[in-house]
Amino acid sequence: MIKPKGKFPINCNDKLGVSASVYIGLKEYPLKRNLDYIKMLKANGVETVFVSAHMPEMSENIDEELKEILKECKKLKIKIVLDVNKDKFLQMEKDGQLEGVYSIRLDYGFRNKDIVDVINRGYLVELNASAVKEETMEYLKANGVDFLNFRVSHNFYPKKYTGLSYKVVKEKNEFLKSYGCYVVIYIPSHHHHRPPMYEGLPTLEAHRNASLTAILTEAKMLDCDEICFGDAYCSEEEIRYATTFDSGIIKVPVTLKKDVSEEIIKNLTKLHRNRIDESEYFVRSSVRCDGIKPFNTVPRNIKDVTIDNELFMRYQGEVCIMKQSIEADERVNVVGKCNCSEFLINNIKPGYKFKLVVDEVITKDAIIAIDAGGTKTKAALIDHKKDI
Numbered sequence: 135m136i137k138p139k140g141k142f143p144i145n146c147n148d149k150l151g152v153s154a155s156v157y158i159g160l161k162e163y164p165l166k167r168n169l170d171y172i173k174m175l176k177a178n179g180v181e182t183v184f185v186s187a188h189m190p191e192m193s194e195n196i197d198e199e200l201k202e203i204l205k206e207c208k209k210l211k212i213k214i215v216l217d218v219n220k221d222k223f224l225q226m227e228k229d230g231q232l233e234g235v236y237s238i239r240l241d242y243g244f245r246n247k248d249i250v251d252v253i254n255r256g257y258l259v260e261l262n263a264s265a266v267k268e269e270t271m272e273y274l275k276a277n278g279v280d281f282l283n284f285r286v287s288h289n290f291y292p293k294k295y296t297g298l299s300y301k302v303v304k305e306k307n308e309f310l311k312s313y314g315c316y317v318v319i320y321i322p323s324h325h326h327h328r329p330p331m332y333e334g335l336p337t338l339e340a341h342r343n344a345s346l347t348a349i350l351t352e353a354k355m356l357d358c359d360e361i362c363f364g365d366a367y368c369s370e371e372e373i374r375y376a377t378t379f380d381s382g383i384i385k386v387p388v389t390l391k392k393d394v395s396e397e398i399i400k401n402l403t404k405l406h407r408n409r410i411d412e413s414e415y416f417v418r419s420s421v422r423c424d425g426i427k428p429f430n431t432v433p434r435n436i437k438d439v440t441i442d443n444e445l446f447m448r449y450q451g452e453v454c455i456m457k458q459s460i461e462a463d464e465r466v467n468v469v470g471k472c473n474c475s476e477f478l479i480n481n482i483k484p485g486y487k488f489k490l491v492v493d494e495v496i497t498k499d500a501i502i503a504i505d506a507g508g509t510k511t512k513a514a515l516i517d518h519k520k521d522i
Contacts, residue, residue: 150353151360152376153182153215153318154368155328155335158203159196162329163366168199169206174370176210179377183207184362186217187226188241197231204234215260219243223252232257239287246273253279263288263306263317271313281314290320290335290364292328297339300356300477307357317357320364321349325372328365335364340475345387346375347491348474354381355481384481384488386455387473388439394469397425398441401451402469402490412484416440416454419488423451430469433462437479439470439490453490455479 154175157163172183185203187196207214213236218226220243226232239260240249249270253259261270263286275281288306291297307317321341322334334342341349353361361376383405390399406419426443434440438456442449446465455472457479472479473493482488 150350150358150376150379150381151182151318152180152373153184153360153362154180154373155184155186155320155362155364155366156203157328157366158185158187158199160329165199165202167367168203171367172203172206172210172212175373176212178370178373180212180373182213182215182236182360182362184215184217184239188217188219188222197229200231208234213237215239217241220248237285246270250274250277250279259284260318261286263310266306266310268309275313284314285316285318285359286310287318287362288320288337290337291339292331292333292335294331294333294342295339297336297342300338300340300352300475303338303356311357316359318360318362319353319356319358321346321353321361323363323365323368323372325369326365326367337364340477344475345473345493346372347385347387347493348478350376350379350381351385352475352478352481355478384478384486385491386478386482386488387493388470388490389473389493390470391430391468393429395427395429397423398429398467398469399492401426401441402439402453403492405487405489406453407487408482408484410484415458415460416456417479417482417488419453421451421453422449426450426467428464429467431462431464431466432468433459434466434468435459436476437472437474438468439472440466440468443467455482 156168156172158165158168175183185200187200204214214234215237216232216235217239219241223238223240232238237258237260238252239262240252241262242265244252246269249259249261250273261284266286288298288303303319310317319337320335322336324346327334336342341352350361363372363376388402401421401423404421406421409418409420412418424444426441428443428445431443434456436456436459440454440456442452443465444450446452457476470492
């Protein structure tokens with residue numbers, strides 16, 4: 135048997151790696167559509183797919199489908215990360231079914247010495263982050279494992295309210311990074327949710343219904359190297375957005391209030407930088423402009439986006455994101471709301487650049503959206519929402 139060879143990518147820049155799930159042996163995911171999906175992924179810059187070989191709902195023809203998936207991926211030069219438990223791994227290895235698999239994700243059943251044994255037999259290994267403890271990492275280290283040629287991925291959570299918190303993922307990632315590991319989290323698609331729950335497949339519970347812009351921004355804040363779409367059959371737009379996403383500048387998705395002026399929109403969507411002498415009450419940009427009339431001068435709540443109007447004289451045009459709730463001020467317009475977590479906002483540190491991206495989620499208050507492609511009208515966005 136030809137065993138997998140090679141090294142994992144080392145992410146040394148601001149760009150996140152992007153991979154996607156392909157499900158085999160399930161009636162909802164026919165082989166032909168899977169093959170077409172893989173071609174779409176490759177055409178949009180995805181180089182790695184995740185495949186599970188031991189889901190309880192799988193049909194008996196899983197081995198034949200896997201063979202076809204491996205054949206197509208080899209032709210397209212796409213790498214497969216295959217998720218297996220110990221019994222499935224041993225059976226597939228015995229039957230010669232692992233040829234062409236790039237990496238083995240070791241799920242339940244593998245003890246520490248089994249992990250070392252699999253690595254010593256020439257396989258590239260990906261571990262389940264929920265099972266990785268300091269004892270395991272120290273055992274691997276003592277047995278000469280090269281952590282630069284090693285990656286770890288968190289679980290995804292189909293059942294609502296079972297996903298992980300920011301604190302848990304951040305702490306686990308810091309621990310894994312201390313050994314030099316390449317870290318992956320799963321994110322949901324908002325185009326297609328996998329059965330049987332149909333509630334998305336995120337690692338973080340907060341990502342289950344979050345904006346893709348927020349998810350990708352937060353992935354870098356969490357020290358992740360790669361995101362993998364847990365749900366299969368993502369839209370081509372989602373895949374393209376993720377593979378071309380620039381994580382070098384913090385992007386904050388927002389929804390605008392009705393009747394926001396063009397002057398305000400133009401200033402909001404400039405590149406901003408949080409002041410070095412930041413306020414505890416808000417993220418504060420010193421980008422300013424004229425022509426801002428008083429509008430919606432209501433109390434300011436956490437995650438509100440504000441802009442100072444002409445009554446604030448020299449501060450006119452200054453943009454803020456609220457970190458605390460404070461009283462109304464006739465000199466300050468409340469023009470929108472961030473569609474993201476407080477975790478994201480609180481990670482815009484002093485001196486950090488950030489950009490407000492008007493979200494494409496349609497609400498009764500949203501009348502316009504601005505993204506990397508330019509400006510879209512409400513009518514165009516409604517058509518877009520039908521597509522996804």
